[in-house]
Amino acid sequence: MTVIVGLEIHCQLDTATKLFCGCSTDYRDDPPNSHVCPVCLGLPGSLPKINRKAVEYALRVAKALNCEVPEESEFARKNYFYPDLDKGYQITQYDKPLAVCGYLDIEGDEGEKRVRITRVHMEEDPGRLVHKGGADRPKYTLVDYNRAGIPLIEIVTEPDLRSPKEARRFLNKLRATLEYLGVFDSEKEGSLRVDANISLAGSERVEVKNITSYKGVEKALTFEVTRQKNAIRRGQKIVRETRHFVEARGVTTSSRSKEMEQDYRYFPEPDLRPLRVRDWAEEIKIPELPDARKQRFIEDYGVSPTHAATLTGDWQIAEFYDSLPADLRVSTATATWVADTLLGELNYRDMSIRGVPLDHFKELLLIRQAGEITEKAAVEVLRTLLDQIRDTGTCELPRQCIGRLGLFVIAAAEEGADDPVTAAARQAIAENPQAVADFCQGKKEALNFLVGQVMRKTRGCAKPGDVNRVLTSLLSGDE
Amino acid sequence: MACTCGSGHSPDNNGYKKPYQDYLSSYRTLEPAREAYPGMITERDTEHIAQLADIAIDREELASFTSRFNEILEYFDILDQVEMAEESGEKAYNIFREDEVVPSLSQEEALSNTTAPEEGFFRAPRVM
Ligand SMILES: [Zn+2]
Numbered sequence: 001m002t003v004i005v006g007l008e009i010h011c012q013l014d015t016a017t018k019l020f021c022g023c024s025t026d027y028r029d030d031p032p033n034s035h036v037c038p039v040c041l042g043l044p045g046s047l048p049k050i051n052r053k054a055v056e057y058a059l060r061v062a063k064a065l066n067c068e069v070p071e072e073s074e075f076a077r078k079n080y081f082y083p084d085l086d087k088g089y090q091i092t093q094y095d096k097p098l099a100v101c102g103y104l105d106i107e108g109d110e111g112e113k114r115v116r117i118t119r120v121h122m123e124e125d126p127g128r129l130v131h132k133g134g135a136d137r138p139k140y141t142l143v144d145y146n147r148a149g150i151p152l153i154e155i156v157t158e159p160d161l162r163s164p165k166e167a168r169r170f171l172n173k174l175r176a177t178l179e180y181l182g183v184f185d186s187e188k189e190g191s192l193r194v195d196a197n198i199s200l201a202g203s204e205r206v207e208v209k210n211i212t213s214y215k216g217v218e219k220a221l222t223f224e225v226t227r228q229k230n231a232i233r234r235g236q237k238i239v240r241e242t243r244h245f246v247e248a249r250g251v252t253t254s255s256r257s258k259e260m261e262q263d264y265r266y267f268p269e270p271d272l273r274p275l276r277v278r279d280w281a282e283e284i285k286i287p288e289l290p291d292a293r294k295q296r297f298i299e300d301y302g303v304s305p306t307h308a309a310t311l312t313g314d315w316q317i318a319e320f321y322d323s324l325p326a327d328l329r330v331s332t333a334t335a336t337w338v339a340d341t342l343l344g345e346l347n348y349r350d351m352s353i354r355g356v357p358l359d360h361f362k363e364l365l366l367i368r369q370a371g372e373i374t375e376k377a378a379v380e381v382l383r384t385l386l387d388q389i390r391d392t393g394t395c396e397l398p399r400q401c402i403g404r405l406g407l408f409v410i411a412a413a414e415e416g417a418d419d420p421v422t423a424a425a426r427q428a429i430a431e432n433p434q435a436v437a438d439f440c441q442g443k444k445e446a447l448n449f450l451v452g453q454v455m456r457k458t459r460g461c462a463k464p465g466d467v468n469r470v471l472t473s474l475l476s477g478d479e
Numbered sequence: 480m481a482c483t484c485g486s487g488h489s490p491d492n493n494g495y496k497k498p499y500q501d502y503l504s505s506y507r508t509l510e511p512a513r514e515a516y517p518g519m520i521t522e523r524d525t526e527h528i529a530q531l532a533d534i535a536i537d538r539e540e541l542a543s544f545t546s547r548f549n550e551i552l553e554y555f556d557i558l559d560q561v562e563m564a565e566e567s568g569e570k571a572y573n574i575f576r577e578d579e580v581v582p583s584l585s586q587e588e589a590l591s592n593t594t595a596p597e598e599g600f601f602r603a604p605r606v607m
Pocket of ligand 1 (some may be wrong): 149
């Protein structure tokens with residue numbers, strides 16, 4: 001059964017002030033209703049004024065998504081009564097959106113795929129509601145308008161996605177693109193919200209609202225596919241409806257049908273003049289985007305396509321990689337270390353690349369590259385530092401950590417000297433007479449066993465080459 | 480109610496059909512009355528709007544609101560008669576402000592018009 005998915009994505013634009021007033025958007029750690037003014041509170045007599053930066057950011061998005069920018073666009077009022085809207089309407093765009101008819105290429109289920117973008121428009125975020133007195137049957141609602149008026153862009157796709165996984169990949173690509181453009185900060189809580197339309201071929205479609213995380217999109221859609229398939233199997237008909245995603249339980253629940261029959265009575269916003277920004281859009285420069293960067297990593301640094309996709313799939317990681325010294329960038333070991341080890345360890349801890357002191361990891365890479373620590377030790381240091389960051393928010397300097405853990409490579413001195421490697425080798429020989437005897441009978445595996453013993457005694461800090469040399473020399477002396 | 484999640488979505492315009500068609504179909508809910516009384520708001524319209532706003536109004540209010548709506552619409556008829564100079568509004572596009580922070584109201588000021596604030600929030604009736 002073919003699955004048909006279209007997405008509607010709302011992203012907060014990372015401007016300093018709100019869309020129509022000068023209130024700061026940096027509200028997340030502040031008390032409720034402390035970032036509000038007559039405009040964003042909808043007080044009578046106040047007038048909205050468009051933030052130039054917000055339009056510029058939206059145009060960057062339009063350009064990156066290969067959209068057409070119509071000659072004229074305008075804001076509209078969408079009327080509905082709900083406490084998150086202080087004015088009784090939301091200023092949004094309706095029949096004259098900022099941009100239309102674009103596309104974004106993604107890695108689809110069956111190779112490269114072009115997902116069409118229906119439109120990109122601007123609107124204001126509503127306020128935040130806190131329902132009091134029990135989740136199921138709240139007694140009343142508290143309202144914070146700090147979020148009211150934060151600039152949002154809404155990106156609507158055509159129903160071109162064919163699986164929950166594709167939807168997730170689309171979102172990841174979109175997030176990366178927005179972050180490359182410098183218009184969006186995915187780390188900010190609530191900065192992205194998704195509504196998804198999903199249907200099975202031949203059936204009615206269902207709209208799933210209230211998805212607030214990247215993982216949530218895949219979960220909500222997977223749940224819906226199963227629910228709809230089961231219903232059809234039981235001979236039921238899928239009804240066209242709106243459902244809510246309940247993240248905590250990973251399910252969608254039906255919403256009352258009244259919500260679908262709204263009469264929003266859209267009309268052009270009389271307090272704002274229309275926009276004519278097509279020429280401006282043409283002048284706007286946008287930076288190198290993920291696909292171009294991926295290509296550059298492959299061509300200039302010789303990174304494998306898989307690693308290049310991982311390394312450029314997040315702006316911060318791509319920047320980190322680009323900031324490494326030239327000889328490191330072109331080494332396969334570095335690409336593996338960043339794409340697999342670093343990101344794998346972050347993932348394992350459910351940590352994000354943000355808030356991690358990347359300079360430390362660059363230094364660690366340099367230390368490893370210089371052969372001052374072994375590969376194994378580098379991973380141990382990385383894990384230690386990440387644990388420290390997770391637990392305390394900060395971490396030691398790499399050299400400090402390596403010194404404390406005694407992980408610097410132990411160099412074996414010249415023949416006959418009493419260095420730690422030689423000492424460990426003597427100990428290994430004394431403790432394993434059987435292996436020594438085997439070696440003397442020409443069994444090569446016996447030497448490997450002894451090397452392993454020495455490596456263990458030196459906690460992996462000896463160079464295997466050194467260990468081999470010292471052992472061979474000691475054993476031939478014993479003969 | 481339009482929205483029980485408080486996230487900034489648009490419950491229509493879902494990418495499956497063009498938004499303008501949504502607009503027309505929602506507009507049509509007012510159409511039958513329009514045809515009967517062109518250019519006028521009927522009591523049925525007022526009732527419909529009250530319903531959307533979740534406001535209970537009685538018979539008397541219904542009549543009073545309806546006639547007041549119509550008075551307001553009559554102002555527009557007057558405005559429609561004013562002849563606009565050709566060039567007026569021509570250049571009035573792209574009116575922007577810069578992205579510079581200006582001080583907001585204090586929380587006390589923001590809440591000073593509400594009767595029952597709680598913990599710095601406005602308090603509204605149950606909506607879920
Ligand atoms: Zn404001």
